[in-house]
Amino acid sequence: MRFVRALNTCAFSLRRRVISTHFLHCSLLKPYIGAHHFSVSGTMAAVADEDSLRRALAQKQSSIDVQGGAVRQLKSSGAAKLDIEAAVQSLNALKLEKASIESQLQAALAGAAGGGSSSASRDAFRQAVVNTLERRLFYIPSFKIYRGVAGLYDYGPPGCSVKSNVLAFWRQHFVLEENMLEVDCPCVTPEVVLKASGHVEKFTDLMVKDEKTGTCYRADHLLKDFCKEKLEKDFSLSAEKAAELKHILAVLDDLSAEQLGAKIKEYGITAPDTKNPLSDPYPFNLMFQTSIGPSGVSPGYMRPETAQGIFVNFRDLYYYNGNKLPFAAAQIGQAFRNEVICLSFQLRITISFCTSFVPIVLDLVMLCVLISPRQGLLRVREFTLAEIEHFVDPQDKSHSKFSDVAKLEFLMFPRDDQVSGQCAKNLQLGEAVSRGIVNNETLGYFIGRVYLFLTRLGIDKDRLRFRQHLANEMAHYAADCWDAEIESSYGWIECVGIADRSAYDLRAHSEKSSVALVAQEKFSEPREVEKLVITPIKKELGLAFKGNQKMVTEALEAMEEKVAMEMKADLESKGEVEFHVCTIGKNVTIKKNMVSISKEIKKEHQRVFTPSVIEPSFGIGRIIYCLYEHSFYTRPSKAGDEQLNVFSFPPLVAPIKCTVFPLVQNQKYEEVAKLISKSLTAAGISHKIDLTGTSIGKRYARTDELGVPFAITVDSTSSVTVRERDSKDQVRIDVEKVASVVREVTDGLSSWADVLKMYPLHSSETAEE
Amino acid sequence: MRFVRALNTCAFSLRRRVISTHFLHCSLLKPYIGAHHFSVSGTMAAVADEDSLRRALAQKQSSIDVQGGAVRQLKSSGAAKLDIEAAVQSLNALKLEKASIESQLQAALAGAAGGGSSSASRDAFRQAVVNTLERRLFYIPSFKIYRGVAGLYDYGPPGCSVKSNVLAFWRQHFVLEENMLEVDCPCVTPEVVLKASGHVEKFTDLMVKDEKTGTCYRADHLLKDFCKEKLEKDFSLSAEKAAELKHILAVLDDLSAEQLGAKIKEYGITAPDTKNPLSDPYPFNLMFQTSIGPSGVSPGYMRPETAQGIFVNFRDLYYYNGNKLPFAAAQIGQAFRNEVICLSFQLRITISFCTSFVPIVLDLVMLCVLISPRQGLLRVREFTLAEIEHFVDPQDKSHSKFSDVAKLEFLMFPRDDQVSGQCAKNLQLGEAVSRGIVNNETLGYFIGRVYLFLTRLGIDKDRLRFRQHLANEMAHYAADCWDAEIESSYGWIECVGIADRSAYDLRAHSEKSSVALVAQEKFSEPREVEKLVITPIKKELGLAFKGNQKMVTEALEAMEEKVAMEMKADLESKGEVEFHVCTIGKNVTIKKNMVSISKEIKKEHQRVFTPSVIEPSFGIGRIIYCLYEHSFYTRPSKAGDEQLNVFSFPPLVAPIKCTVFPLVQNQKYEEVAKLISKSLTAAGISHKIDLTGTSIGKRYARTDELGVPFAITVDSTSSVTVRERDSKDQVRIDVEKVASVVREVTDGLSSWADVLKMYPLHSSETAEE
Known part of the structure; x- marks a missing residue:
């Protein structure tokens, strides 16, 4: 899980200090699924x-x-x-x-x-998938000829095609279907925006340095590795000690720098490669920093998420939507996180490449790709996010289309079940909302839509669950939060986060920019409203707090109703009260003459409020990786002498929809093949024409490995055979019709079953394999 | 024009020092079209x-x-x-x-x-377009609530939609049609890659600093402004002086830092805002720099173009293509250039915002957006590029599909015509290639495909020309280079660059990475080949050149055949020869005993060569901006009391294809409208349903301003009227058929003319405006 430090929210004083991993708008793409989720659930x-x-x-x-x-x-x-x-x-x-x-x-x-299959068989499966992916250029380690850069991958031709299919379907399924307002903002972001969002101060990992070589490690990773290794390999461990180590694993994300440092010292943990002593943990900001313009005085960052671009545009978008709520804005784009990618234990092999200190470090960083860092393709420094910010009146989170998804039933894993050690179970979405397990209809609606999106892409519904955040995972302001987790060989991977973030983000930017990011509800007739009025007496506050007067005043003004009314009562009964001002980090004593608190009746013609935001946030690369694992299988070749790889992509996401090849090398057949290719291009169907004359079996094997769903073999000039990848069924279709039939199936207007009904099955004399 | 410093190509010695603006792989998106093109052409x-x-x-x-x-x-x-x-x-x-x-x-x-229309009327036209674009959120200055950042813009909802339509069509027109290998590489790029490409050293602008305030300016801009102002406003200028200033404008891009500095001194140019003296010009690298990983020793940059990601993958892509040439790879993605955006003369107004030095500078940078920098939306710091690298055998640059475009005729502007002061003229592409005006068929084929792409998007063919680079614009290694320039209110804007870059890029990366980026041609039978053999005699070279021996040796080995044979002849006749070694920056004397040069006959089974690359590179944002200008017109409202704005986008790029509204507020009509909306969504047609009950005229005006081509008005429950935006013609179509009719027209399967033939014209009783 993302190791993000605590937020001491100063915006609204008197809030308790919340140690939360998720205060930030960056819950998505946590590098790890915490060990405690595994140990809690079902084991x-x-x-x-x-x-x-x-x-x-x-x-x-x-x-x-x-x-x-x-x-x-x-x-x-x-x-x-x-x-x-x-x-x-x-x-x-x-x-x-x-x-x-x-x-x-x-x-x-x-x-x-x-959790079932052995770790060795999972590793072997993953290796088979990843080998196929790399061999067929779904992925390429970026800048490979320069020995790569850890955490950066290219999408090669089929990968790129899968990605654009997934994004096109995302646009259709979300943006078009819900009439969302899509925007496209730059990656370069000035510091002020990310200060408001909290990223400049808090978007950090705690690092320790090898005190002699300067190599950096994530402090939590070292502690985690130590605990896991002890638990797995040290049989002399007492049950008490084992319980202690397990507790550490469970609370790892909540440990402060001091606590982490103390544990590292207590257990005598040293640098994994050199056994040198380690520095105290220090925060390292995960954003890529840069500078805007030539003067060097305008710091900027590469955005760590796309959402801030939407929030800062709220006012314009609200206006564009006719000043009406609810509405959703969406954005697809690159996000950047300067992850610390550990090298585990293969480090020493690289030292021979190097001559002096600096090149050593460079070589180490570059070799990471080759020595397979943890979670390989899931742990990256640049990735595509697709984010939706659905703005809604906090007093009405119903959704007009909820009934469309209410009947869906799928694996859900509510907070209480996690805590009590149960498994994820099938729940009907409508019931989950009506029973209050899911906080509100809008959140529920998006959970349902995400379920439909993922399963239509080809994610196996039995390896997909919606897990609710535990109390300590969630930001203090969040109303509710669910992750779509997909099971892969790495365990359950968070791929989509769906959070009700309340009014936090808009408020943060309102405050920092002094531009009101609010919505209005006009009343048909004026209403009488009881309003809280807090009037700090500046003169008294100034005398008492001097330089801190401003901070104390602001903290008083920002009090919520309940807190203010308690203070009023206390001041009346005791004459003074202790008051925590987080901007100065301590309690002050407020006396009766320093503030007046009252309630007044006012007539109002409209209600002005900060909308809540419900945010589904998609890690596109992770979804695609899980899709690869869920789509991959092997089957024996006809001779039975080897295992052939297949990706069973649905036509919707298949990188190439169709191949065309003549059965034998022959000018007439080639002409027919070219003719069909031309009609496929005109119909917008990505395909590949193969005139190499390789054996049919080999050609099928090659295309199965790319997940091509249909293959057209030209074996006459009037009609051709079309073969479906998974069933290996073949049908005969006329040359003139074949492109439009393939188009209909790949566009989802008909299914292969429909095709089988329409056209005669072709008994394969053309010995496939 | 991009002010890029000279390249002293050290890779191949004895090459003359080339002062070129285009040695780098970054010719696209030159901030200015040089003044001398204007003055030369037709004036x-x-x-x-x-x-x-x-x-x-x-x-x-x-x-x-x-x-x-x-x-x-x-x-x-x-x-x-x-x-x-x-x-x-x-x-x-x-x-x-x-x-x-x-x-x-x-x-x-x-x-x-x-060049025809007055500068004032062009400014007014542009203002009308830009006002409409900003008001309807085609664009939003990024981070506007924080007063923006110069050179960064968001695409708002309709702009974002236009952009994704343009990109989808680009994929269809280029990637799918030509079976290109699309890749998707990260923006974060390690230094070594951009060192190889030359960007780290050479991708710079020359800057001068206000010696008192530290404010930075582009040196060439200041000199250019000075010359233009003098020429335009100083009538006492002698013809000789005028000629001198014009000459400076013409060679501005070729001036060295020293020459620029001398001119600035000579003319007494000072900081435009403070009149303070200026520093000497110094180079400022235009890349956004960052650091990869936590150690701070791995510098990286945000890529200034997407092409390098393709070059470094050449070997894998060649293999993926079955080790066959030609093939093309393509990439769409963000590119970043830390442009220096001048503030012109409005600076002083901002000083009141500031209290100390640093905030002043920050404020200045941020206010740029509001004070309209030069070339506004065309001059940006982050933009979407779409680039194609077509790899081809340098000995065979024919193209199998050239005949498809050979008959096209459009405005071309060959080098010779520019130099001799003629205008661009209509040329047939086939003729341009056969007459040798365009270097080769492949280059010609892409020029033709670019022409089709741009005109199908809606670019006016009379305001589109293909301009060949002048000799001093082109890199020394380039075979030929043409820019697709589109005329806008800013003048002729370079939107697509189409260059034959020979083997430069692959060679640069081969050398730096020591990975051979080459192709092979296998001979059916072995061939006897005469090979140049250069054998430096290291002992003699060592004695003569000591520490420089390695550089001299490499320079000798890198000689091309012609140069080597000349040296051989000179050595034989004179015994010694002067030889320029650019890695040490001077001439050395080579004697006969230092090198042996001969030709030998060898048997070869294959030819190994570095492919040439032909590169069409598209500035998507610029194309879209020009499209806005070409699509914009105004027409009087029905009452004649105001001018209404219209964007005449073709359906292909229109952000919203269709609006649906009931003629009057009425439940039955609303239900029909919703039904139609549902079928449009199912058909994947982006549309807007408007139930507000605003007058029909206003609703048309609103949608015309967004460039929506069709409007469906529900005025009965059985059939509806469909109105075309530009003609304002209306037809009646049955409710069940209307979605599929609209789909066919927007998908380009039929035209509005076809619809007019099929369905009865509706005489508008529903008083449009």
Whole structure:
């Protein structure tokens, strides 16, 4: 999980200091799914097992120690040979029992971590997928000829095509369907915007440095690795110690720099590569910094998300929408995060390349790609986000189209179920909203739409769940937050975040820019409203707080009604009250003569309010990667001598919809193939024509590996065969009709089943494989 | 024109030092179209006029001086009153004649600059377009609530939609049609890549600093402004001085830092806002710099173009294409250039906002947007590029589909015509290639495809020309280069560059990365080839050149055949020869015993070569801006009391294809409208439903301003009227059919003329305006 430091929200004083990983508008694309989610969900039995096994192991060890002592005693006292042998036998029996418990523990640990399939088989599966992806240029490590840069990948031709298909469908499914206002803002962002959003101050990872070489590591990663390794490999660990390490893993994201540093010291953790001592943890901002213009005095950053571009435009967009709520704005674009990508333990191999200190570090960074960093394609420094900001009246979060999705039923994982150790379960969306599990209809509507989006792309619905954020994951201002998580060989990966962020973002920019980002509701007739009036008495405050007067005044004015009324009561009863002013970081004493608090009745003609925002945020690269894993399978070749790779992409996302090849090299067939190719181009169907004369079987294998759903083989001049990738069924279709049939199936206007009904099945004499 | 410094290509020694603005891979998006193109093209008569007028003016002035002297003489010598009066009369007559010549000169200058329509009317037209664009949120100055950042703009909803339509059509027209390999590479780029391409060293503007305030200006802009102002407003300028200033404008791009600095000193040019003295010119790199990773030792840049991402992937892409040439790769993406955006003369107004030095500068930079920098929307710091790299065998630049475009005829502006002062003229593309005006078929093919692309988008073909680069514009290695220039209110704007860049880019990366970026042609049988063999004698070179030996050796080995054979002949005849080694920046003397040069016959089984690359590079934002200008017109409202704005976008690019509104507010009509809206969504047609009940005329005016081509008015429950934007023709179509009719027209499957033939014209009783 993204290690983001606490927010001490100063905007609204008297709020408690909230240690939250998610105060920022950047919850998406957390590098890790926290270990505690795994251990909590569905592995309670394993945990109980592990605990009793560790206890049994400790007991057995102490029996061994006792018996070992007895043997030594017998030997040194010159006891009878038989007695000694009997004692040694008992000792060996105890050791055997210990070994058996150890292997039970090992199995229990593997079971808890693997959740079913073994870690080795998951790794092998992933390797097969990634090999195919790289060989067929779905991905290319960026700047490969210069040995690459960790965390940067190119989309090669088929990958690029899949990506643009996914984005086109996203536009159709969200922007067009919901009449959203799409905008396109620059990546270069001036500092002031990201100061308002909190990123300049808080969007950091805690780092430690190798005190001798200067190499940087993420402090939480080192601590996490240490704990996991201990838990997995140290069988002498006591149950208590194991519980402590597990607790650390569970609260890892909430640890302060001081706490992290203390644990690293306590456990004696050193730099993984050199065993050198480590520095204290210090924050490292994850944004790529730059400078705008030639003077060097205008700092800027590459945006870490696209949403801020929408928020700063709220006023114009609201006007564009006829000053009406609700409406949604959307943006697709690049986002940048200067992730710290650890090198694990392969570092030393690179040192031979280097001659002096600086080149060493450079080489290390560049070699990361080749030595497979954690979570490879999921952990990147530049990625495409697609974000929606749906602005809504906080007093009415109903959604007019909710009934369209209310009947959907899919895996949901509410907060309470996570805490009580249950599994994700199938819930009907309408029920989840009506029972209050999902906070409101609009949030529910988007959860449903996201479910439809992902499953239509080809994500397996059984490996997709919507997980609600735990209380400590969520920002204090957020009303509710759900992640669409997709299961992959890396575990459950957060791919879409759907959050009700209340009015936080608009308020932050209103304050910093002094431009009111608000909506109005005009009343048909004026209403009487009871208004809170807080009047700080500046003279008294000035006398009491001097230089801090302004901060105290602002904090008083910003009090919410409940807090203010409590203060009023306290001032009346006690004459003074302690008041926390977070902008100066301490409590001050407010006296009765320093502030007047009252309620007044006013007539109002309209209600002015800051809209709430509900934000579905899509990590496009992650969705695509999971789609690759869900689409990948192998099947034996006809001869049975090798496994052939297939990507079962639906036509919607397939990079190439169709291949065309003549059965044999022959001018007439080639002409027909070219003719069909021309009609496919005219119909806007991406396809590939293959005149190489390779065997049909090989050509099918090649295109299956690219996930091409249909193959047209020209084996006559009047009609051709069309083969579907997964069933390998073939039908005969007339030359003139084939392009339009393929178009209809790939555009989703008909299905392959429809085609099978319309056209005669072709019994393959043309020996496919 | 982009002010890029000279390239002293060290890769291939003995090349002459080339002062070129275009050595770099960044010719596109030159901020200015050089003044000399204007003055050269078609304004020779005006120039001649101007020259003789200036001479006449100088003559007249000297006559006035003489006559003035005479008058003073008469007065001081106490001549007769009548004589004095006569002399004064002559003097006044001369002054009148001078005034008349001055106004002729003024007119001649205006004619030369304006090229037809007056500068004032062009400004007014532009203002009308830009006002409409900003009011309807086609554009929004980025981060507007924070007072914006110069050179950064958002695409608002309709602009964003136009942009994605343009990009979708680009993909269809180029990538799909030509089976190009599209890739998608990151914006963050490590330094090594941009060192190889030359950007780190050479992608600079020359800046001068106000020596007191530190404000930066582009040196060439200041000199240019000075010369233009002098030429336009100083009538006392001698013809010789005028010629000198014009010469400076013509060679502005080729001036070195020293030359620029000398001219600025000579003319006494000071900071425009403060009149403070200026520093010497110094280079400012235009790339946004950043740092990759936490250690701070890995510098990176935001890419200034997308092409490098393709070049570094050449090897993989060539393999993906079955090791066959030619093939093209394409990329659409953001590019970044930290342009220096001048503030002209409005600076002082901002100083009141500021309290200390640093905030002043910040405020200035931020206010640029509001005070309308030069070329506004055309001069940006982040923009979308669409680039194609077509790799081809340098020995065969024919193109199999050239015949498809050979018959096209459009405005071309070959180098020779520019130099000889002629205008662009209509040429048939096939003829231009066969006559050798365009270097080769492949280059010609892309020129034709670009012409089709731009005109199908809606660019007026009479305001589109293809201008060949002059010799001093082109990089020394380029074979030929043409710009698609579109005429706008700013003059002719370079929107697409189409260059044959030979093997330069692949060679640069081959050298830097030590990875061979080459193609092979396998011979059916081995061929005997005469090969140049250059063998430097290292011992002798070492003795002669010591530390420089390596550089001299490399320069010798890199000689091209012609150069080497000349050296061989010289060494044989004279025993020694002068040889320029650009890596050490001087000539050295090579003696006969230092190198052996010979030709040998070898048997070869294949030819290994670096492919040439032909590169069409599209500035998407500029194309869109010009499209706005070409599409904009006004027409009187029905009452004739105001001018209504219309964008006549073709359906292909229109941001919204269709609006739907009930004629009157009425539940039945609203239901029909919603039904139609639903079918339009299903058909993927972006549209807007308007239930506000505003008058039909107003609603049409609103949608015309967004360039919506069709409006459906629901005035019955069985059939509706469909109105075409430009003709205002209306037809009646059945409710069930209307969505598919609109889809066919917007998809380009039929035209409005077809619709008029199919459906009855509706005589508008529904009083449109």
